Amino acid sequence: MADLKVTIAGVPFQNPLIAASGTFGFGREYAEFYPLSTLGGISCKGITLAERPGNPPPRVTETPGGMLNAVGLQNPGVDHFIKEDLPWLQKQGTVVIANIAGNTPEDYCRMAEKLSYTAVDMVELNISCPNVKQGGVQFGTSCAGVEDITAQVRRFCKKPLMVKLSPNVSDIGEIAAAAESAGADAISMINTLTGMRIDIRTRRPVLRNNTGGLSGPALLPIAVRMVWQAAQRVKIPIVGMGGISKWEDAVELLLAGASALQIGTVFFTDPYAPVKILDGLNQYLDRSGFSSVSDLTGRVCPW
Amino acid sequence: MKYDTGSCRILEKQQLTVDIYDVTVDAGKLALLAKPGQFVHVLVPGHTLRRPISICGIDRAANTLRLVFQVRGEGTAQLAALNCGDSIDLLAPLGRGFSLGNTGRKVLFVGGGIGVPPLLEAAKPFGENAAVVLGFRSREAVILKEDFEQNGNRVQIATDDGSLGHHGLVTDCMEALEAEHFAFEEVFACGPAPMLKAVIRAAERLGVPCQVSMEQRMACGVGACLGCAVKLRREDGGEYYGHVCKDGPVFRARDIVWED
Numbered sequence: 001m002a003d004l005k006v007t008i009a010g011v012p013f014q015n016p017l018i019a020a021s022g023t024f025g026f027g028r029e030y031a032e033f034y035p036l037s038t039l040g041g042i043s044c045k046g047i048t049l050a051e052r053p054g055n056p057p058p059r060v061t062e063t064p065g066g067m068l069n070a071v072g073l074q075n076p077g078v079d080h081f082i083k084e085d086l087p088w089l090q091k092q093g094t095v096v097i098a099n100i101a102g103n104t105p106e107d108y109c110r111m112a113e114k115l116s117y118t119a120v121d122m123v124e125l126n127i128s129c130p131n132v133k134q135g136g137v138q139f140g141t142s143c144a145g146v147e148d149i150t151a152q153v154r155r156f157c158k159k160p161l162m163v164k165l166s167p168n169v170s171d172i173g174e175i176a177a178a179a180e181s182a183g184a185d186a187i188s189m190i191n192t193l194t195g196m197r198i199d200i201r202t203r204r205p206v207l208r209n210n211t212g213g214l215s216g217p218a219l220l221p222i223a224v225r226m227v228w229q230a231a232q233r234v235k236i237p238i239v240g241m242g243g244i245s246k247w248e249d250a251v252e253l254l255l256a257g258a259s260a261l262q263i264g265t266v267f268f269t270d271p272y273a274p275v276k277i278l279d280g281l282n283q284y285l286d287r288s289g290f291s292s293v294s295d296l297t298g299r300v301c302p303w
Numbered sequence: 304m305k306y307d308t309g310s311c312r313i314l315e316k317q318q319l320t321v322d323i324y325d326v327t328v329d330a331g332k333l334a335l336l337a338k339p340g341q342f343v344h345v346l347v348p349g350h351t352l353r354r355p356i357s358i359c360g361i362d363r364a365a366n367t368l369r370l371v372f373q374v375r376g377e378g379t380a381q382l383a384a385l386n387c388g389d390s391i392d393l394l395a396p397l398g399r400g401f402s403l404g405n406t407g408r409k410v411l412f413v414g415g416g417i418g419v420p421p422l423l424e425a426a427k428p429f430g431e432n433a434a435v436v437l438g439f440r441s442r443e444a445v446i447l448k449e450d451f452e453q454n455g456n457r458v459q460i461a462t463d464d465g466s467l468g469h470h471g472l473v474t475d476c477m478e479a480l481e482a483e484h485f486a487f488e489e490v491f492a493c494g495p496a497p498m499l500k501a502v503i504r505a506a507e508r509l510g511v512p513c514q515v516s517m518e519q520r521m522a523c524g525v526g527a528c529l530g531c532a533v534k535l536r537r538e539d540g541g542e543y544y545g546h547v548c549k550d551g552p553v554f555r556a557r558d559i560v561w562e563d
Binding site for chain 1: 353520
């Protein structure tokens with residue numbers, strides 16, 4: 001058995017698989033299937049300073065090789081999270097990552113400050129939600145925006161800070177470098193790509209929000225490419241995500257440069273996916289003679 | 304355990320109408336957990352999202368679940384192409400079903416089209432205490448009539464074109480029951496939104512509580528992704544988005560805020 005442990009920004013994870021924000025709620029629903037300690041960590045549903053009702057339905061639809069969502073950051077607010085969800089989560093034997101989204105830099109800073117004095121292990125800065133006009137993506141699509149918000153939050157955040165990048169940008173390497181230079185301890189990437197589907201009978205967009213975030217297997221090659229490009233620009237660890245549905249996909253993202261991984265949409269196809277991915281990853285490491293999963297990070301041999 | 308996944312072998316399969324299929328699967332322990340009005344989430348190989356299908360019948364002795372579904376697109380067409388002996392992966396049982404209460408009461412079930420199947424198992428324990436009004440486009444679209452009759456329910460059919468039963472709406476039949484002094488104490492309904500709204504209005508007029516089963520585009524099926532939103536009313540009158548997969552699919556009619 002190879003060593004699956006990884007350390008990201010000083011935080012030890014028992015394995016590199018982390019549940020991606022927005023796909024796993026606050027963990028309770030999936031604790032029906034297996035102990036949450038099966039996962040290296042959980043990135044919780046994106047939270048905002050105040051409760052948010054979310055977008056009107058329909059919020060989700062299937063696409064070739066994936067799905068679109070426009071949930072719109074429905075969440076009970078940071079205080080509710082700290083009081084009602086965190087006490088239960090911290091007992092589950094897995095790393096707890098709080099994903100925060102906001103409308104203004106002050107929102108982000110206040111949340112980071114509040115979370116600094118709680119049991120969360122890490123803060124993930126969501127500046128890439130495509131489904132809310134003021135859900136942070138306005139900060140995430142330019143280098144100046146990323147640098148500014150990261151630097152401001154950094155001052156208030158006593159926890160390791162991971163910045164979640166949007167793929168809806170022209171140069172992902174520049175954006176990653178901006179996050180690093182502003183003090184991010186890690187980056188996670190990629191969030192969803194903006195997409196749209198139209199019902200040809202009604203001529204209405206399928207989603208009530210018109211557009212949504214594309215996730216699922218269709219994203220994998222884009223994520224691999226972007227992680228690879230970012231890995232060449234930054235020294236901080238990259239938590240790779242985007243379309244992982246099987247262990248082979250996980251290996252690809254690690255080889256491209258990821259130190260840990262998030263999985264999300266695959267939970268909807270198969271709630272047991274993390275168990276299967278970890279099993280496959282373990283066997284691959286043994287077969288290939290790697291003693292640790294960390295040995296895979298960035299080991300692609302480009303032409 | 305409340306729900307789990309399982310590979311379930313198809314034991315029986317029948318085509319009921321041009322686009323509605325009836326399959327019975329060996330669901331093992333999942334069948335023992337199931338309650339009327341809950342649903343299963345079916346994996347379609349090659350597809351990212353599962354397909355939610357209401358539970359039509361539960362046989363705890365045989366560990367089987369009966370699923371009656373309509374072909375709506377590629378995924379359900381793929382399911383309809385499966386045969387006896389093939390297996391499907393179910394995530395089940397999911398959601399909150401009907402609260403049946405005292406089955407010695409007189410109650411009314413109202414179903415429309417593909418909204419009929421989830422009512423069958425719920426109506427069973429009521430026997431002749433349940434009046435069942437089922438609405439369809441035409442005679443060719445009628446499903447499960449004999450099954451409700453086997454429950455011992457009093458079944459009436461309404462069709463849009465008058466090719467079977469009452470020529471008109473299910474709510475006409477509700478009024479007729481009222482005229483016959485069939486004093487039902489609760490209504491259970493599932494069907495298209497315009498029908499549900501009319502049934503709820505009729506129940507309100509009679510001062511009778513109503514439970515309705517809702518549908519919405521869905522992803523996780525367990526309440527984690529918050530995809531299948533439905534606007535609900537709090538006791539204090541405030542509105543919020545609940546979720547069909549976890550808070551429903553069955554809701555108290557008075558809690559639902561109709562948005563369109």
